[in-house]
Amino acid sequence: MTTKLNRRFTAAPMMEWSDTHCRSFWRLLTKEAVLYSEMVTTGALIHGDRKRFLDFNASEHPLALQLGGSDPKALAECAKMAEDWGYDEVNLNCGCPSDRVQNNMIGACLMAEPALVAECMSAMQNAVKIPVTIKHRIGIDDMEDYEGMVNFVSTVASAGCKTFIVHARKAWLKGLSPKENREVPPLQYDKVVRLKQEHPELEIIINGGITSIEQSLKLLEDVDGVMLGREIYQNPYLLAEVDQRIYGVEKSVVSREEVMEGFIAYATEQVAKGVRINYMTRHILGLYQGLPGSRKFRRVISEQAYKPNAGLEVIKAALDVLNELPFTSELTN
The missing domain is CATH 1.20.120.1460 (Four Helix Bundle (Hemerythrin (Met), subunit A))
Structure with a gap:
């Protein structure tokens, strides 16, 4: 039986950071936030040590597995693994800008291939009963920011995807490192807010540069959820207020x-x-x-x-x- 997901506050997938020990620690601070795994490639799951990549502690629910890949059949197979392993959601990475993943048609480069992404999402959804979601940027390289994003989102939504986690920065696939891509391109929250306004039928979660509960609450006036990454890793006690202030749970803040x-x-x-x-x-x-x-x-x-x-x-x-x-x-x- 899967856990019902309320994505008002989510903890971002972060390579080499958000492993099972990190998530188990975060669960001591918040019971309500939805946690995301590090990105795992389809190749690693199909040909590697599945137990190493998929094992987690029961306390980590609600928990999503983020997959990296672009082959519909392989993604469907891995989505089924995630469901069988007990994950509550599968998320497709279309936001990572690193050269290594680009060379394998993984991550942000997929924003240039909306039809392929839609095919991937459809295959994954047909393979599982748990939610299949996507995380992406507002655009890549010279893609016209808003129009390009809307075309991407609309195409993927036509395949049945209802939840879009949007990193509110463009990704420059050539010329910037992954670290620079998290900091140099300007944040454009207004484009994510506009996406929600024009597509109220979709669940839109905003990511990028969020550093406080106050900022999260402000953004939640316009979108369905917020996703924090580096801030909660560097300042994890921020999570101690999430259940009360974001979810309205009546309990004392854990010390x-x-x-x-x-x-x-x-x-x-x-x-x-x-x-x-x-x-x-x-x-x-x-x-x-x-x-x-x-x-x-x-x-x-x-x-x-x-x-x-x-x-x-x-x-x-x-x-x-x-x-x-x-x-x-x-x-x-």
Whole structure:
């Protein structure tokens, strides 16, 4: 049975960041937000270690798997894997601008091929009962921003897709690195808002440059959902207010201390299974961002967690730094 998805607030798919340990940590902060996996290519799933790419913890629901690919048959096969594995949604990546994925007809370059994308979406939808969604840019290269995006969205929507996650920047496939493509092209929220106004029948989720709950609430006046990525990774405690302020859940905001108690319990289970502590602790470095001692908290973890025999004592040592604060004036940011 799949979880009903309310995409008012979603956590972006981020390569090398939003893995199962990261998502399990985020779940200690928000129960309502929809979480997205790192992008997994169809080739990796069909020919690689499926368990490595697909395994997740039950606490991660509601959870979507993002796929990278452009072959309808392969995408349909992988969408079925996702459904069988227990994911609540499958999302197609049409926004990644890296050269590596372009060469394999994956990511943002697919915005130039709306008919192919529509064929892919149709094949995936026919293979599964869970929702199939798409994440894309407002345009690529010299594509006329708004008209090109509308043509792309309309073509894909004609195949039955109802949910579009729009990164409100163009992607320049030549001349900018993936990092630059997340920062250099200007944000154009107005085009995403206009898309929703002109296509009220579609679920439109906006992504790109969102840094606060206040900004999210403002954007939610005009679109159906927001997606945050780098901000919640670097400042994860922002997620602690999502359930109350975005979803209207009546409960107290979880404290950082409660989050760390839950994380230590999770890490204890994972270490017992043979998972190295640094695979998990790298995701909690920003939990105390902006507070006195946060820099030394990060330093303890960064310097100690990678040692060959490091264990749970690394987390406790980092917390000890924070506990010493009233007596140690130097521990300030």
